[in-house]
Amino acid sequence: MYKLIMKIRNLAVASLSLVLFVHMGALAHSSHSAQQDELSYWLKIKATNKYERTEIEDLGIPIEVIKDDYVISYGSQENVEQLKKRNLLIASSPLLSLSDFPPEDGIYHNYSEMQEALTKLAEENPDIVALDSIGKSVEGRELWHLRISTDLANSNQKPATLFVGGHHAREHLSIDVPLRLTQKFIEAYRSGDARVVRLMETREIHIIPMANPDGAEFDIATGRYKMWRKNRRQNKDGSYGVDLNRNYGYQWGTGGSSNSPRHDTYMGPAPFSEPETQALKTFVEKQNNINLLLSFHTYSELILYPWGHNYNPISDIKDLNVFKKMAETMSQWNKYTPMQASELYKASGDTADWAYGAQHIFAFTFELDPTNTLGGAGFYPGPHIIPTVVQKNWEPFLYMMEYADNPYRVLEFNSGLLSF
Ligand code: 0X9
Numbered sequence: 001m002y003k004l005i006m007k008i009r010n011l012a013v014a015s016l017s018l019v020l021f022v023h024m025g026a027l028a029h030s031s032h033s034a035q036q037d038e039l040s041y042w043l044k045i046k047a048t049n050k051y052e053r054t055e056i057e058d059l060g061i062p063i064e065v066i067k068d069d070y071v072i073s074y075g076s077q078e079n080v081e082q083l084k085k086r087n088l089l090i091a092s093s094p095l096l097s098l099s100d101f102p103p104e105d106g107i108y109h110n111y112s113e114m115q116e117a118l119t120k121l122a123e124e125n126p127d128i129v130a131l132d133s134i135g136k137s138v139e140g141r142e143l144w145h146l147r148i149s150t151d152l153a154n155s156n157q158k159p160a161t162l163f164v165g166g167h168h169a170r171e172h173l174s175i176d177v178p179l180r181l182t183q184k185f186i187e188a189y190r191s192g193d194a195r196v197v198r199l200m201e202t203r204e205i206h207i208i209p210m211a212n213p214d215g216a217e218f219d220i221a222t223g224r225y226k227m228w229r230k231n232r233r234q235n236k237d238g239s240y241g242v243d244l245n246r247n248y249g250y251q252w253g254t255g256g257s258s259n260s261p262r263h264d265t266y267m268g269p270a271p272f273s274e275p276e277t278q279a280l281k282t283f284v285e286k287q288n289n290i291n292l293l294l295s296f297h298t299y300s301e302l303i304l305y306p307w308g309h310n311y312n313p314i315s316d317i318k319d320l321n322v323f324k325k326m327a328e329t330m331s332q333w334n335k336y337t338p339m340q341a342s343e344l345y346k347a348s349g350d351t352a353d354w355a356y357g358a359q360h361i362f363a364f365t366f367e368l369d370p371t372n373t374l375g376g377a378g379f380y381p382g383p384h385i386i387p388t389v390v391q392k393n394w395e396p397f398l399y400m401m402e403y404a405d406n407p408y409r410v411l412e413f414n415s416g417l418l419s420f
């Protein structure tokens, strides 16, 4: 049986007669050496005697818990690398529970709250909701995915729409909106809303609300927003982060993205170099029934469609008309401005260009509210905006499902006015 010691800082471990200091609070808010700004990791490290433990302390890694053949500690990404090099690391996991929104924005979902909300949806609605993960982030968080439909065992035979949120860390509204639209959709189904019941029966709906969980958590980790955008890849030059919306593999690196790792629009070392974009690619390719995709971002109140990497309009006139018709129709509801993405600025490697260019999926990017920075609050518009943004995007949300069977139907006469 393991005996355990929780070390109080600077207390010398004099002998192996291990003592238990019941001081769990001190552990939870441990004064570990990793700086507040850096991500902290829980570390399980090989060590069987005081000499090996001293070696760990010599590395600058404070030991918190000692067991017979390992110790537990908390440290930085750099510590993880040091330990790996010495073959001492048994396990590590990012600390998830220290992060949260500032109290006034507490209504937004952090990673664990999102996980809880998705689990609850799946547990309470097993007949229409399945929860799984399409992969893991750089730091090992799950990339959660909800599949929604009746007859889940066979729903991959139905036409599907994919909604994705949270590619950019600081765009927290782009995570909460797809989650809340999904909750509203399920409530409407339970209350017998005929249109929603019909969509539930005839479509498969996929939601990946948090495409960049590491970035989102990092942005809120200190209780003060960091204005972080990228994921949390440690780059070769020691800087952090790849812009996931520059990392998709269609016309990657052809303009509007940077090859400097320190930059906010860093494209990454190769197309799909990041586990987050790679997971999405693998998922979409395997799925095979997705015809429409909507990637939520913030802010500016825009509806964007391909191309983003090129100033030219897409060459297939029929496809272009579908994009234009859909964008214009949805703009009647949310009042966002429809335009080709490169009208905003050229950017290569975004989700929508890849989805359309490589998968022939009609893919849109929404830049949600607000429309201007309101004194710098563009990415952090507060809690009160959420219900309005959900409400104004409800019709576009359903519309994106409705035409999944055949997006070309929107070109039929009067199609924009809800054909069901
Ligand atoms: O730059 C982006 O990735 C998106 N805007 S954001 O403010 N959310 O960062 C817009 C992407 C639209 N695509 C192109 N302009 N290509």
Ligand code: ZN
Binding pocket: 167, 168, 171, 245, 297, 298
């Ligand atoms: Zn964005």
